[in-house]
Structure formats: structure tokens, C-alpha cells
Amino acid sequence: xxxxxxELKIGQSATITAVNIDEIPLKLLEMGCLPGNKISLLxxxxxxxxxxxxxxxxxxxxxxxxxxxxxxxKDLYQ
Amino acid sequence: xxxHLIKVALIGNPNVGKTSVFNELTGLNQQVGNYPGITVExxxxxCKLSDSIKAKIIDLPGTYSLNASSIDENVVIELLLNxxxxxxxxxxxxxxxxxxxxxNLLLFTQIKDLEIPTILVINMADRMxxxxxxxxxxxxEIELKTKIALISSRKKTGIDTLKTMILNYQNLxxxxxLNASSIxPEYFNNLRRAxxxxxxxxxxxxxxxxxxxxxxxxxxxxxxxxxxxADLKRLQxxxxxxxxxxxxxxxxxxxxxxxxxxxxxxxxxxxxxxxKIFGYVIFFGILMLxxxxxxxxxxxxxxxxxxxFADISSFVKQQLPAGxxxxxxxxxxxxxxxxxIIFIPQIAFLFLFISVLEESGYMSRxxxxxxxxxxxxxxxxxxxxxxxxxxxxxxxxxxxxxxxENWKERLITILVTPFTTCSARLPVYAILISLIIPxxxxxxxxxxxxxxxxxxxxxxxxxAIFSAYLxxxxxxxxxxxxxxxxxxxxxxxxxxxxxxxxxEKTKAFITGAGKIILALSVILWYLGxxxxxxxxxxxxxxxxxxxxxxxVTKETYEDQLNAFKLENxxxxxxxxxxxxxxxxxxxxxxxxxxxxxxxxxxxxxxxxLATIYSVGSHSEEESTIxxxxxxxxxxxxxxxxxxxxxxxxxxLFYAFAMQCISTLAIVKKETNSWxxxxxxxxxxxxxxxxxxxxxxxxxx
Numbered sequence: 001x002x003x004x005x006x007e008l009k010i011g012q013s014a015t016i017t018a019v020n021i022d023e024i025p026l027k028l029l030e031m032g033c034l035p036g037n038k039i040s041l042l043x044x045x046x047x048x049x050x051x052x053x054x055x056x057x058x059x060x061x062x063x064x065x066x067x068x069x070x071x072x073x074k075d076l077y078q
Numbered sequence: 079x080x081x082h083l084i085k086v087a088l089i090g091n092p093n094v095g096k097t098s099v100f101n102e103l104t105g106l107n108q109q110v111g112n113y114p115g116i117t118v119e120x121x122x123x124x125c126k127l128s129d130s131i132k133a134k135i136i137d138l139p140g141t142y143s144l145n146a147s148s149i150d151e152n153v154v155i156e157l158l159l160n161x162x163x164x165x166x167x168x169x170x171x172x173x174x175x176x177x178x179x180x181x182n183l184l185l186f187t188q189i190k191d192l193e194i195p196t197i198l199v200i201n202m203a204d205r206m207x208x209x210x211x212x213x214x215x216x217x218x219e220i221e222l223k224t225k226i227a228l229i230s231s232r233k234k235t236g237i238d239t240l241k242t243m244i245l246n247y248q249n250l251x252x253x254x255x256l257n258a259s260s261i262x263p264e265y266f267n268n269l270r271r272a273x274x275x276x277x278x279x280x281x282x283x284x285x286x287x288x289x290x291x292x293x294x295x296x297x298x299x300x301x302x303x304x305x306x307x308a309d310l311k312r313l314q315x316x317x318x319x320x321x322x323x324x325x326x327x328x329x330x331x332x333x334x335x336x337x338x339x340x341x342x343x344x345x346x347x348x349x350x351x352x353x354k355i356f357g358y359v360i361f362f363g364i365l366m367l368x369x370x371x372x373x374x375x376x377x378x379x380x381x382x383x384x385x386x387f388a389d390i391s392s393f394v395k396q397q398l399p400a401g402x403x404x405x406x407x408x409x410x411x412x413x414x415x416x417x418x419i420i421f422i423p424q425i426a427f428l429f430l431f432i433s434v435l436e437e438s439g440y441m442s443r444x445x446x447x448x449x450x451x452x453x454x455x456x457x458x459x460x461x462x463x464x465x466x467x468x469x470x471x472x473x474x475x476x477x478x479x480x481x482x483e484n485w486k487e488r489l490i491t492i493l494v495t496p497f498t499t500c501s502a503r504l505p506v507y508a509i510l511i512s513l514i515i516p517x518x519x520x521x522x523x524x525x526x527x528x529x530x531x532x533x534x535x536x537x538x539x540x541x542a543i544f545s546a547y548l549x550x551x552x553x554x555x556x557x558x559x560x561x562x563x564x565x566x567x568x569x570x571x572x573x574x575x576x577x578x579x580x581x582e583k584t585k586a587f588i589t590g591a592g593k594i595i596l597a598l599s600v601i602l603w604y605l606g607x608x609x610x611x612x613x614x615x616x617x618x619x620x621x622x623x624x625x626x627x628x629x630v631t632k633e634t635y636e637d638q639l640n641a642f643k644l645e646n647x648x649x650x651x652x653x654x655x656x657x658x659x660x661x662x663x664x665x666x667x668x669x670x671x672x673x674x675x676x677x678x679x680x681x682x683x684x685x686x687l688a689t690i691y692s693v694g695s696h697s698e699e700e701s702t703i704x705x706x707x708x709x710x711x712x713x714x715x716x717x718x719x720x721x722x723x724x725x726x727x728x729x730l731f732y733a734f735a736m737q738c739i740s741t742l743a744i745v746k747k748e749t750n751s752w753x754x755x756x757x758x759x760x761x762x763x764x765x766x767x768x769x770x771x772x773x774x775x776x777x778x
Binding site (some may be wrong): 057 | 142143145147150178180181184242308311312314315319322344345349352353354357358395433442445446447449451459560561562563564565566567719
């Protein structure tokens, strides 16, 4: 099932299926936020934003609006 | 044998320990300066490789890739594209770290495409065992077409291997490790045909970004090979995917990770440090501890320095023959220098604490915690870094706002950062607080003076946030909101890195501020001890005349004479001229002179008062600046000059007014217009005047 990366729960991991490259900074792509790579949600900031992900082994925090531009498929075993 | 200098560029992602490697290679043998025309820090140093060969090491700003998104990152590609630059490297050393090898290698593959001899450094090798990582170095060297130095800057291993590799750089391969142009063969083939003498990847960098590349006519390339912004970005994404494919394939055979050993220490600490309650409690706890320490702890060396300089001053006065020259030294120069030296404990401590917060990786967590809150005020979580490092100095703080992706958030951050309490305000606060706030303790351990100081810091932050809120309402700018921040793994700060950082920053600050203070104190001394008018030149006769019917002691006579002379000196005239403007704030003309002279730089305040009072005092026994200030009374009413109302009014004035020419200059550079620094100057100083006026009138 395809969802936005912002809909993941803390601790859940997924595989990136698509990114909206017009809305995503190049820097994030270069950190490995690319289709096919692993992503997992590690932490959510106290007010629900930003979100702290592990993308392709990079530990990175992004804002909710950016996370919504990343489409993922949840890993099956969860 | 003649001395040969190999030019080496250190390149790497942020947080890979690049600075540690630089420090290990160069020791204290380094220079920090600026790149011409821009305010990006340029660090270089010399490393001895053998008896006759040395290397000039250039520490380039950290960058994630060669697709630059800030002027700091631009420096990297501009140097690497320009063969004519005097610093163009003979060999590039790309620094990566064991845990983030995959991502770090992206930059490495880009550098390889530039066909510069390249060495790959894999840092933090000491963590391999704990993380269950194994590397097949020989295989990786073949795949990546390079030499690999496996080092640990923390454990100081592998540095010699790296030095040997640099020494033998001519044997390194300059062949790219993958063929990136295969992402769109037709486009790149045309490009190659049009510019047969140029490196394809260089052309691509020139097309995709805004760099000055001297040897090529940008327009020519652009006009025939340009694409829409979206198309270019799509190609850049393809390129990135292509590079990662290569890296993944390489690491699949060259790297083994035992997942069972990978305990995520970082995630565990993060659960506490970014917790919705504990996170904030810890953050504010740390801040409070620092401020309490700052006042209590640094007052000991500060008092010592203050007294030492008073002693030196009186010693010089006694030893040298009386005269103009002696006065210049004992009354102008020595108090002036003392006014600089006294900063050292507090400044060093501030730089130390900021450096530790950054090095440990904690600062990124604060950014994460604060982003949503800060956005309500038009700021970014990343504004926390300038706001906190603004407590040391607004200049590096404003430069650190470059990391903020969104222009509106960045502009607001730049405009409000000078409200935070910088270290130049500290000596002003310190001396005023010690004059007007009693030395009491609450609950036996919280010093009242320390709390007042903390209150002033909070006031500065509060004002910064409040003006950000106003600016956010009035500034009509539409910017895309990008925000990406890496959360580096936690590290115990390395003593050497922190030490060198504190040393460099303190030195730069002291010499920078020192020159201004020294020059001003000499000028002030001259203006204070010379005058044009007949009154000044005939001072002794006038005073004798006034006292002719009274019997006065020699001391009283000299007091009157000095006070009279000062009032009729050049500086006295200037002070008197501005007195009507500052009288409502509770300042006399001497304070007025100090306030006006601190429009160049705040820290001049104490030095100026020291100089003015030294000129005005008669006593053989020199007392400290603080004692002199405490002893000052109004000549007619006998009320203390530095009373509570005046003190508070001064504190508030220094808290809010824009009194730093260097900050205005940096704001001009960073915003590329005079509009913003001018608005800053008038808004801040005007606000300071009104608040101080109200405070004095209410309290007096």
C-alpha cells in the first residue's frame, strides 16, 4: 500500500517508491532520498513537525510538508 | 634539495571529522582568513611530509555534493574548477567516515569526475568494531580507482599512511570511477562535440549552477545547451541515482556489516534529548547552567585582570618621569589594553560552550526541537544556531544563518540576531550589574547578580523573537520552505578541536576589537587632556582665583583643577554638546562620550570610561575601573552617577541599541543591500532610546 512518508508511525520502515522532485530539495535527494531506498521514521518533534527519518542510512530531519512529497510502501513484515 | 610544496585540498561532507584531520595534519601550524571578497572562512596550514617536502593543506568548507547551495559550498567548486587558482590542489583528499560511507562516497565520485588525483580517507576507523563493519580496502581501492587511508583522528592512527600517500600523489589514478554521462547519452555527446577540450563533468557543473568559471564562456554553453530548471533537476536526480547505483554495487562487495552488532546508540539518546518534555527541560537546564557559570566563574579571573592592570598603570606612573608621554601610557594605553584583556575569560568560555554544543552533535537536536516553535515567528529551527552563537559574537552568527534554506527565514534571522547578548555587551553588563545589584544569593546558591545577567540574556532573546514576529507580519516575501538537517551521531568533543577553535576565535576577537579600542583610547586620552579654549589653558589660574578667599587642601585643589580641565577639554565640549539628548536617559556627559564612542563597538564603553576617569583623577594610588565608577558623584547634587535608575537605563540601552559597525558591514554583505543594515540601525537604536528613557523616568 502506498502512503506518504509522513503517515509512517515511529519505528516503522518502508521503501521509497516515488518522490516529487519539484518540491524536494536536491540536498535531500543527494542524501539518498531516492526511489528504491529504505526509509524509516525515528522521531517526531514535540509539536508533530519536523520529522526525523533514517533515509538510506542518513539521519535527517525534514518538515511535514516535505515528507508529504515522498511516497513509500510499508515493509511487509510489520 | 629545494623546498617543494604540495597543495592539498581537504574535501568532505559536514560531520565527518574533516577539521580533526586538518588539525592532526597541521597541528597549530594553521592560518584562518577569508576568501577574497566573501566572508567564507579560509583555513590553511602547513604539514611537513619529509625533510625536504611540505604540504600546504587547505581545509575547504564542508559540502554534501558539488551541486552547491550556499556560498560556502560554492567556494569548493570554484576552486576545483579553476586550474589557474593559486590554491588549485595537486591532490584532493576526500574525507569520509565509516558509518556514513555510502552517502559520503557520493561527493567522492563527483570529485573523481574532475580528474584530479584523489585520495580517499575513511575516518573514525576506531568505531568499526563496535558497529560490526568490515571493509575490504584492496577491493575498494580497485573499484574506486584510488588509494584509501583508513584513519582515526580520535585515536591518531593512520595519519602517517595518509602523509605518505600525499607524498606519492603523482602515482594516483585520475580516471573517473563511473560514467555519469550515460544518463542521457545524446545530450552529453553533443556537449562533448561542442567543447572537445573541456572536461564533460566541468561543463555539466557550469550548466547546472551559478559558478564563475573563468576559462569558459558561460553564455556560450548556456545558450546552446540550456534546459528548463525542472529538466535539469530531473537530470541531476538521474545522475544521483546513477552514482548511488555504482556506490551500492561497490559497497556490496567491499563492505560487510554485521547488523546484530549495530546497536543504535544515537536513537536511544535521541529518545531522551528530543523528548517532548525532557528535551526542553534539558535544553533550558543547559542554558541556565552556562549563564550561572558565566557570571560566577569568570568573575574571579576578571577581577584579577582588572586589579593587575590598575597596578601596572600606577607602577608605570611611578617609575617613568612625569609628563605627557607617561600620561599617555598610564592613562590612555594601559587602561585601554586592560579593557580588552578583561574580556578573555568570558569570551573563551562562551566560545568553548558553543564549540562543545556543536561538536557533540547536540545543536542539531535543538534545531529539531525548536523548528515548529520558531516557525510561528517567521524563523527556522536553524535560526537557533545563529541566536545561540550570537551570544559570542553576532558576526559569525550572522554568517551561520547561511544554512537556512528559506530566504525569508534567513533574512529575519539576520535582522534579529544582533539583539542576542553578544560577548561585547558582557563587560558593560558585568560592570554595571556589579555597581547597582547587591551581591546577594537566593536560596543560598543562586547569585542575584547572575540572575540579573541571565535576565538580560533572556531579554535579548525575547526581543529577537518579538521583532522576528513583527518582521514576519510585515515582510511580504514568498519563499519555498525547504528544511533539511542532518542529525549527526553523538561524539565526545575532541579536546584538540575545541581548544584550537576557542584559541582561534578568541584571538581573532581580541585582535579585531583590540585595534579599535586601542586607537580610540589614545584618541580619547588626547581629546580629554587637551583643549583649545582660554579656559583650558588658564585652568590653574581660574581655579586659584575661585579659591582665593578659601583655604583648600592641595588634594581638593587638584580635584577641582582636573575636573575643570576635563570639562573644558575637546572631549568636554563634545560631551556637553550631546548632553541635552542623553540627560533624559539619566546619563551625564562622560557616560554620553562612552555611549557615543561605543557606536563603533560596544566593548569600548568600559575602556572609554576608564580613560576618561583616569584623565580626571588625581590620586597616586590607582584604583580599579569599577571603584572609580562607584566613586563618581554628581558635582552639584552629590548623588551617585551610577545609581540604580541610570544603571538600568544604561543596561537597557546596551541591550537593544545597534552599536557595532562590523555587524552592519556583515549584514550588508549577507543581504547584498544597504537597506537592511540601515533599517536595523535606526530601528534598534531608536527602540533602545525610547525604552531607556521610559525606564529612567519611571525609576528615578
